[in-house]
Amino acid sequence: MTPTTTSKQGPGEKRPTAPRPTAPRRPANAAPGEAPTTPRPAPAAPTPTTTGAGATDDGSPTTVVPPRVPDDGSPTTVVRPRTPEGGGAPPAARGATAPAPSTAPPALRPGTPTPDGGTTAACTPAPAGTGTAAAGGRRAPWRRPRVLGGAASALVLGLAGALLLGGGGWPAGLTVDLSAPLDDANQWVLDNRDTHPLFLYFLLHLSNTAVDAVNAVYGVLAAMGWPGVLTAGVLLAWRAAGFDRRGARVACVAFGAFALCGLLGMWDATLLTLALMVVAVAVAALLGALIGLAAGLSDRVDRALRPVLDTMQVLPAFAYLLPFVLVFGTGTPAALFCTVIYAAPPMARLTALGLRSADPGVLEAAVSLGANGRQRLWTARLPLARRRMLLGLNQTIMMALSMVVIAALVGAGGLGEEVYSALSTVDVGKALAAGIPIVLIAVWLDRTTAAAGDRLGATAPRRGLLHGRSAWALAAGGTLAATLAGLAFGTTWPRGWTYDISTPVNRAQDWIVDHLSTGVPLVGGTQVWSDAFTVGLLNPLRDGLQWLPWWALLLLVAALARLVGTWLSALTATAALAATGVLGVWTKSLDTLSQVVAALAVTLVVGVLTGVACARLRWVERWLRPVLDTLQTMPQFVYLIPVVALFGVSRAAAITAAVVYALPAVVRITAQGVREVDPAALEAARSMGASTRQQLFQVQLPLARPALKLAVNQGVVLVLAVVVVGGLVGGGALGYDVVKGLSRGEMGTGVTAGLAIVCLGLVLDRITQPTARGPRP
C-alpha cells in the first residue's frame, strides 16, 4: 500500500475511479512522442477495431483493419497505422505497408479504456451476483474470488442444466427468417430497376457516372503509355515525399514497383486496377471526410455513426456484393461502390478523430480572435487534423486495395481478375504474378503517403525550384516529357520485357508441398499437424459449443462479458449471440466461433512471441518487416492453393489463412507496445539490476498491456475478416454460406450469414476487451 493512498484497498490496488478516462483520443498512431494512451480499442482508434487506440501509437501496424478511431476509445480498428506523425516512428511501424486488407474493423465496441492508473480510492462493494461480477479493470483482490465464483457458478449451472435437460441447439420457434423479406426485396429491385424513378433518376446516374469516371482515368493512364505512367508514379512519390534523400528512396520504391508490375506481365491489368482504385479512393476519401466532419463536429452524429461504420467494416463484402450488383449493375459500378463502403470508414474515423483532438488552446485562441464557426473549421480545426486525415487516406487506400480481388468477382477486371482466373487453373505462379503488383502498389502508396504525412508541418517550407508549386510543375513537366517520349516509343509495355514466374513458382510450390506435407521426420508434416489440430482441438471445441444448451451458452457469455466488462457489455454480448440464434444460424455460428477462437489463440501466441522478439532484436524485425508487409497486402486468394496443398481441405486450412492474415498486425502492435514502454521505467528496473527476463516480464509486458489489448482486439477483427476466405478452403459454416449467397444469388443466405459474423465479432469483442466502467456515484 502506498502510503499516500488512504484507501483501504489492498495493497497496491488502486481502483480506478476515474470516470471514464477517456483516454485520449489519439489516433492510433501517435507519434512516438505522444504517449500512447489508450489502449483499448475502442471504437475509434484507428486501429482496428478495437482498440483503438491506438493503435498503437504509432504504430504501424499496418494493419488492417480499420481503425477505429480512437476517440473514444474504442478502437476498433486498426488499420495500419502508420503513423504519420512522428517521424520517429519506429521503423517497424512505418514500414508497414500496410495494407490492410481487410481492415476490418470493427470496432466493435466503443468502450473506453480504463487506464489502470486510476488512483482513486473509493472502493465500492461489488455487487456480486451470480454470474456477474463486476469487475473492472483491476479489482480489489477480495473481489476477485467473488467474481470468479459467480462466473464459475454460472458455468456449473449451465453444465448441470445441460446434463439434466440435454444439450441442444437454438429452439426453432425463436428464429426469424430474413431470407423471405430479403428475397422479396431482391425481386422488387429486379422488377423495378428499369422503371422506378429512384433508379432512373438517381441510382443509374450514379452507376453511369462511376463507369465514366473509371473509364476516363483508365483512358488517361492508357494514353500516357507506360513511360508516362512510370514517370508519373515516380515523380509523384518523389514530390510528395519531398525532393530530398528520403524522397529519393520513396521514388526508388515507386520505380521498382511499377517496373516489376510490367516485368511480371501485368502492366495492363495494373492500369485497370489503378484506375478503379483512383476513383474508389477519391470517392471513399471524400465520403469519409464528410462523414468524419459530421462526426467530428457533433457528438450525436458520432455516436450514431459508430455502429454504422463498424458494420460497414465487419460485414463481409461478399454479403453485400449481390445487392450492389442488382442495383448498380455488374462490373465497375458494383465493384466501385463496394470498395467505397469498405474503404471509407478509416477516413471517417480518423477525420473525426483529428477534428476532435485538435489542440483546444489553438481553438480557443481562434475564438478569442472572433473566428466564427466556419473560420474555426477552415483555419484551425481542419489544418490541425491534416495529419490524421492523411493517415486516414493511407488506410483508405490500403483497404481499397484489399478489395481488388473481390471486385473482380463482379466483373471489375484488372489484377483481381488475373488472380481469380489463375485459381481456376490452380496456377499459383500466375496468381502470385498478379498478387505481387497489388502488394507493390500498396507499398508504393503507403510509403508515399507516409512520407508526405511525416513532412506535413514538420518544418518550414523550403523555397526554391524543388519545393512548393514549382516542384509540382516540374513533376508534371517530367511526366509530360515521358508521355511524349512514350508516344514515340510505344505506349504498351514492351513484350520482350516480361518474365514469367509462374513455372518456377509452381515447381517450388510442388516441391514444398511434397516435402512438408507428410512424412517429415520427427515433426510429422503439415497434414499431420492439421489432422491433429482438428481432432485434438477443433472438434472438441466445436462439439462442446454445439452440445451446450443455448441458454447455458448465453449465460456463459454473459458471465464472461461481465467479468471483463460492464453490465452493458454483458448485455450486448449476450444479445449478439442470441441474434445468431434468432437468425437461424446458431449451429453454423458456433462452428465458425470455434474456428475463430482457435485461430485467435494461435495468432496471439505466435504473434506476441514474435512481437516480443521483434522488439528486442533489431535484426528479427528487419528481416520480418517485408514478410509482414507482404502477408498483409497479398490477396488471400493467392495463397489459398498452397494452404490447401499443405493442410488439406479442412478447417485447419481456414485457420491457417486467418492466422497468416491476422499475424502481422498482432506482431506489429506487440512489438511497438513493448518497445515504447516508458524508458524511465525500464531504466529504473535496469538500475536495480533486473535481468533481461525480469525486465521483460516485470516491466515491459505489464506496461505494454494496452498494446496487448489492442493486439487482441485486432486479432479478433482480422480473424473475422477472413472467415469468408476460410469458407473457400474448407472452413464451411458461415463463411461458406456467405460465398454461397453471392454465387447462387441467394441474398437471404449471404446476408444472414454476414450479419451472424458481425454478431460474433461483437461477442468476441465484448468478452476480450475490458471496458472502463463509468464513474460510480
Added chain:
Amino acid sequence: MPTGSPTGNTRPTHGPRPPRGARTARARRAARTATAVAGALAVLALSACGAAETGRSQRAGDTERTVTLTVPSWVGAQANTAVAAYLLENELGYEVRTQQLGEVLAWDALSRSDVDAVLEDWGHPKEEKRYVEERKTVVSGGDLGVTGHIGWYVPKYFADAHPDVTDWRNLDKYAEEFATAESGGKGQILEGSPDYVTHDEAIIRNLGLDLKPVYAGSEAAQITAIRKHVAQKKPFLTYWWTPQWLNAQVDLVEVKLPAYREGCDADPAKVACAYPRTPLRKFLNADFAKDGGKAAAFLKNFTWTTEQQNEVALMIADRKLSPEAAAEEWVKDNEAVWKTWLPK
C-alpha cells in the same frame, strides 16, 4: 512602476474601422456559399432532367461492333469464350470484351445487356424462368453441344483395387477409408464450390449412407485436394463433373448412384438418385440476339463437342497457354469445324 495613464490613445489606426476587407470577405463568403448551393442544385437538376439510360453498358467504349462475353470461373467455359472471341475478332471483325462473373451474376448482367452472351450454362431454372419466361430479356442461344454430367467419383487406382466401390450400396464398406479429420468418423465426400448444384446431402440422407459432405468452398481448393490425394495414392470420394480438364490428368471413376429418372430430383429434399446429363446451353441477351447481326448469328451457330472443348481447356490448364493462344492454336488446326459456325 509606471502609473501614469496615457492621456491619448496612441494606437495607430490601420485602415477604417470596419475595414473594407471585412465587407469584401463577407461578400465573398456569401458569394461562395451561393456558388456552392447553385452548383449543387445545378448538378441535381441536370441529373434529374433526364432519366439515365437504363440499358447503357457498364463498360465504356462499347460500340455496335463490340461484343461482351462472360468468362466463367472454370476452364471449359473459358475455352468456349476464348475460341468464340478469337473468331469474332479475327474472322468477323468485332471487338470482344470479356468479363469474369459468377454464374448468377452473369444472368443478371445478361438481362441488363452488360454482357451479350453466356456460352455455357449448366442449368439455372430459377433465373431461366425469371429472365427468359417472365421478363423476356434473355433468349436461349441453343445447345453448346457439350453435355455436362455431375456425379460421385473415386480415383481409378482405388476402384481397381476395390472394384465394388463403384456401386453406391458398397460405399459404406469403405467409409472408413474415406474418413478424414474433418468428417468425424464418417466417410468424407469432398464437395466443391458453393456455385455448384448439389443434392449430395439429400442423397446421403435418403440413401442412408455413412458419409459426410465436406465443402471445399472453391474449385481451386477441391482440385488441389484431389491432386494431393492422387499424389499420395490415397482413397477419396468426391463430387465431380465432366467435362473438366483435370479429368485428362487424373483418372476418376464414377460411382453408380440409383439411376436418374425424369423428376426424381424435383423435390430437393427427397432426391435419392443420380444427377442427370445436362446438355449445356447458350443464352443471349434478347436485344443482342435480335440486333446483334453477324455476331449473334455466329454465337447461335457456335457448337462443338466435349472432346474439342477439352482439347482447348487442356492447353489452358495443363500447358498454361493463355486462353487467346490456345484458341489461336485450335482455330488453326480445326478450320473445318469453325467454318460452319460463320454466318453466311
Added chain:
Amino acid sequence: MNTTATTPVFGVRNLWKVFGPRADRVPGDPLLADLPQADLRARTGCTAAVRDVSFDVRKGEVFVVMGLSGSGKSTLVRCLTRLIEPTSGTLEIDGDDVLAMDGSRLRELRRRRAAMVFQHFGLLPHRSVLDNVAYGLEIQGVGRAERRARAAGFVEKVGLAGLEHRRPGQLSGGQQQRVGLARALAVDPEVLLFDEPFSALDPLIRRDMQEEVVRLHREEGRTMVFITHDLGEALRVGDRIALMRDGRIVQLGTPEEIVGAPADDYVRDFVRDVPREQVVTVRTAMRPMRADDAGNGPALPPGATVSEAITAAAHGGGTPVRVVENGRCLGVVDPQTLLGVVAGVTPPAGKAAA
C-alpha cells in the same frame, strides 16, 4: 494614479461563474452562495469558479488579476469576452452590455476590441510566424497582402524580425509568446487580455517578456488585463491588482496597498516575502516636515520607491530625503523611517492618500 472620470473599459458587477448541474440557481440563493467550495460541491455538485466579483478596469491601466491556481482568475478573464459564459452578473465594455450581445456583435468585440494572449500560445502550427500574426486580421476579413504587410510591422515590433517564415515549432517558448503577443497587437485591440502569458517560460525569458509588456504599455498606453499567479510579476507590471482566492476578490488595490496594507491574513501571508522597499513609495512612507529638518537634502518625487530613497539617502550622507512635488516639499523620509519600512514595523502612514 490618476483616475479618469470616463467610462471604465470593463465594468464588472457581481459576476458569477458556476460550473455544474443547474448552476444558475447558485448565485441567487444566499444559502448556497456563501458556502465554502467543498460544501457547495457536496451539496450541489457545482463549483463556483468566480463568485460575486466586481471591479472596473480603467482606460490605460494595467489591471492584474492574481491568485493561485484554482482561484478562478483564468475563468474570470475568459468571462470578459464570454469565451466562458458567465452565470450571472453584469459586464460592460465601454458601457456596452457584453452579456446582451448576440453572436455577431460578440465576434466583433473579440475581433476588434479585446485580444488575448494565452499561456500556451495557441499558435497554429501549420502556419508561418507571419501568417500567425496576421491570423486575427484574416479573421476580420482583411485581404492577404494587406494583412501580411501589417503583420510584418508587428513581427518587427516584438523583436522577431527575420523569423517571419519560421513555423512555431521551430521557435523557443519566448519567441512563440512574442508571436502570440504580436498576433494580439496586430488587430489593434482596445484592450489586451493576458492569461498567464509567461508562466510557461524560463525565468530569464519571463523577465524579458515582462519588460517588453511594460515597454509596450509605456509606449502605447493600451489598457491591459493581466492574469498571473506570480506576485512578483503582478507587482512589476500592474497598476492595480485584484487578488483572488476561491473565486472571490479578497483585495483590490495598488501594489503598494496590497503590500503595505494586506486586507487579511491570507494576503499578508502572500506578500510576506515581498521586498517592501521596492513597492512602498516615499509618499506613503514620508513624515511631515519638521522644523529641524535640513532644507537641502536630496529630493525625490512622491512616486519614488523607498529603495530609491535609501539609495539617495545613502548618497546624501544620511540626511533626510525630501519628497518634492511641483517644487513643493510634501514631507521627508529619514533613515529611521526608511529602516522602519524595510523592517515592516512602521505602518505606512499615508495609506489614505493613495
